[in-house]
Amino acid sequence: MKSYYSLIGTILIGIINFAFASSSNFTLECYAPGTVLADAHIYIGSDNKIYLGNVSQLTNGVILNNGSLELESGKLMGIGKNYLSLSADSPSFEVLNDFTVQNGTLKLYDQDFHAVPSGKEGVYVLGSINAAAGRSDVIPIQIKAIGSDGASIKDYKGESAGSTSISLLGSQTFDASSASSVLAHSTSGGGISKKSSKNHAGIVALHSHHLISLIVALII
Numbered sequence: 001m002k003s004y005y006s007l008i009g010t011i012l013i014g015i016i017n018f019a020f021a022s023s024s025n026f027t028l029e030c031y032a033p034g035t036v037l038a039d040a041h042i043y044i045g046s047d048n049k050i051y052l053g054n055v056s057q058l059t060n061g062v063i064l065n066n067g068s069l070e071l072e073s074g075k076l077m078g079i080g081k082n083y084l085s086l087s088a089d090s091p092s093f094e095v096l097n098d099f100t101v102q103n104g105t106l107k108l109y110d111q112d113f114h115a116v117p118s119g120k121e122g123v124y125v126l127g128s129i130n131a132a133a134g135r136s137d138v139i140p141i142q143i144k145a146i147g148s149d150g151a152s153i154k155d156y157k158g159e160s161a162g163s164t165s166i167s168l169l170g171s172q173t174f175d176a177s178s179a180s181s182v183l184a185h186s187t188s189g190g191g192i193s194k195k196s197s198k199n200h201a202g203i204v205a206l207h208s209h210h211l212i213s214l215i216v217a218l219i220i
Helices: 001-020 176-187 200-218
Strands: 027-029 041-044 050-053 061-064 070-071 078-080 083-085 100-102 105-108 114-115 126-128 139-146
Touching: 027 041, 027 105, 061 100, 083 126
Parallel strands: none
Antiparallel strands: 027 061, 027 139, 041 050, 050 126, 061 070, 078 083, 100 105, 105 139, 114 126, 114 139
C-alpha cells in the first residue's frame, strides 16, 4: 500500500510541476541586423521604461504560466499607450499576459516589437508592434530569448496567454532630458544582474504544497 501511495504522489508531483511550470530564464537580446541597433542591448531605465541602446547591461526574465513576463527585478511587464514599462505611467497602463516564445523569439500578441526614438541620440524606447506605427524613424526589431547556455530557449506559451486586449491610444512623447538621465543611470551601473525569479518559485511551491495535500487527503 505504501508503494501505491508513493507512486501516486510521484505522479501528482510531476503533474503539478508541469501545470505550474514557467519558461526557462532567458536574456532579452535585441536582434536588428543592418540597423543602428545591431549591437544594442535592452535595459530597464530608472523611470521603469524599457530602452535600447549601446550599453553593457543585460535584461533577463521568465514567462510565467499565465503569460506574464517577469523580469529579474520581480516586476511584471506592462504596457501603456503601446510602450512597454514596469510601472503605470498612463491611464491605459495594464500588466500584460500575452507573451510567448516562438522559434526562440519573444513575442507579444504573436508579433515582434518596435523601437521608437526617445529624443536622445542612440537611445530608443521599446514598444509593441503598434507603437508609432507608420513613422519612418521606427525600427522593427525581434527579441531573442537566449538561455544561460547561449542558445535560444524552447518555445513556450503559458496556460493563460493570449488575451486580446491591445492598447491603441496613440503614441507617447518622450523628452530628451528624461532619456538622457536614464542613459546616464544605465551606463553608470544601474542595470540589473542575472538572478532567478524567486517570487514566482515561492508561489509555485505554495500552490503545489496545498494541491498535493488536498489530493492526498481525498485519496486517503
